[in-house]
Amino acid sequence: MSQTPSTKVYNVLVIGGSKGGINTARELERLGAHLPIRITLLEKREAYFHTVGSLRAIVQKDIAKKLWIPYGNLFRNNSRYGHTVVQGVLTRVFPFHIEYANTESPVNFLPFDYLIVATGSIYPEPAKMTSFTAKQGIETSLRYYRCIREAARVLIIGGGPVGVELAGEIATEYPEKRVILVHNQSKLFLDEYKDSFRDRAREQLESLGVQVILNEKVIIPEEKGLEPGGQTRILRTASGRAIESDLQFLCTGISFDTRFMQSLSDNMAGLVDPSTHQIRVRPTLQVRDPRFPHIFAVGDCNDAPCFKLAIHAIAQGKMTARNLRHLIEHDISHQRRDLGRMAPLKLEEYRDRHNLMTVSIGRHRGVTQSRFGLVLGNWYSKMFKSSKSALVDARWRDLHADRENASWLHDEVV
Known part of the structure; x- marks a missing residue:
């Protein structure tokens, strides 16, 4: 399709450069190679942060700088529409x-014909990073690395996937340390997973010497919270049990920041769930407000009824790309430009999948619940997640990243 002055180029704007956003953008680039589409990805970080290795990086310091991957070669066919x-x-x-802010100006603008919001979720460091630059993020990982080395007793609050993996990483690397994991339910993880999966994870941790305390809720002092960095504390549970530790990790409390949606409509409750702050979406992942059929939300930030796992964000991103191709092809064939009055079209709907969960417990152990409900042990989990350095290298290849453009890779790790 040759571009003429009358050809409309459709601006597709993707907000967020993690799993959901990247898969939407790259799949649309592939599917829409024949269409007049310009894809812009807005991301707050200077590079992609590979969260799969974030917990391994705080016990093996050489991994930290490899987790930040440049976006420079994300798009492979950007010569035509940029x-x-x-x-x-x-x-x-x-x-x-x-509107967006950057280091040069607090107010900048980007137009769009179609918008995909994939802003993800917020989770305490070091599992997810608040840093916007690779240098700051690496320094954060190394700070936790030093704190762990100096601590004799480590308290982990929360027995979900992050808490379990973190306990496994520390206990594997430092078997001489006392690692205590406290969870407020009778078993690890959520009730939606099989008891055998939850029990096996506990057995794996205890085989490493981790003390697992269940049915106890740790009381966090409201006036101080848990300041980052190593500090000896005595915290109490709701039942009055005292737990002394030199370093504490909070592995609970996923949250969402979608305040940017307030400017879109006076009816904020129609766009965002007031209790969870997730964006309300239809099964097609379009926002639920019928006035905005050209705006989608993908991944953690939406209220689609599924667990907030990377597998869902990736699948939702690819499905959204297919729906966008369909919408744009329809728009071109009918010469429609008023998207607010766009005729209803039959789009794909996202269906919840059986939840595949693989949790690595250090380098040599792990547990998996397959999509078919089978619970598998070390051999399967090791094959997929224990070699996290290999997974990082695979992600660099997948993003076609140039190591020469990642200056932080050449800095000495102290």
């Missing part, structure tokens, strides 16, 4: 443009 990655923080969403 697909690009822009660094900035989304601040406000409007029907056909967004």
Whole structure:
């Protein structure tokens, strides 16, 4: 399709450069190679942060700098319409443009014909990073690395996947340390998983010497919280049990920041669930408000009824790319430009999948619940997750990243 002055180029704007956003953008680039599409990815970080290795990086310091992967070669066919990655923080969403802030200006603008919000979720460090630069993120990982080395007693609050993996990493690397994991339910993880999966994870931890305390809730002092860094504390549970530790990790409390949606509509409750702050979506992953059929939400930030796992974000991103191709092809064939009055189309709907969960417990142990409900032990988990350095290398290849452009790779790790 040759571009003429009358050819409309459709601006597709993706907010968020993690699993959901990247898979939407790259799948649309592939599917829409014949269409007049310009894809812009807005991401707050200067590089992709590979969260799969975040917990391994705080016990093996050489991994930390490899987790930050440049976006420079994300798009493979950007010569025609100029697909690009822009660094900035989304601040406000409007029907056909967004505002964002960066180091140069607090207010910048990007127009769109279609918008995909994939801003993810918020989780305490070091599992997820608040840093916007690779240098700051690496320094954060190394700070936790030093704190762990100096601590004799480590308290982990929360027995979900992050808490279990963190306990396994520390106990494997430092078997001489006392690692205590406290969870407020009778078994690890959520009730939706099989008891045999939950029990096996506990057995794996205890075989490493981790003390697992169940049915106890740790009381966090409201006036101080848990300041980052090593500090000897005595914390009490709701039942009055005292636990002394030199270093504490909070592995609970996934949350969402979708305040940027307030500028889109006076009816905020119609766009965002007031209790969870997740964006309300239809099964097609379009926002539920019928005035905005050209705006989608993908991954953790939406209220689609599924666990917030990477597997769902990836699948939702690819499905959204297919739906966008269909919408744009329909728009071209009918010469429609008013997306607010776009005729209803039959789009794909996202269906919840059986939850595959693989939790690595150090380098040599792990437990998996397959999509078919089978619970598998060390051999399967090791094959997929224990070699996290190999997974990092695979991610570099997948993003076609150039190591020469990652200056932080060449800095000496102290």
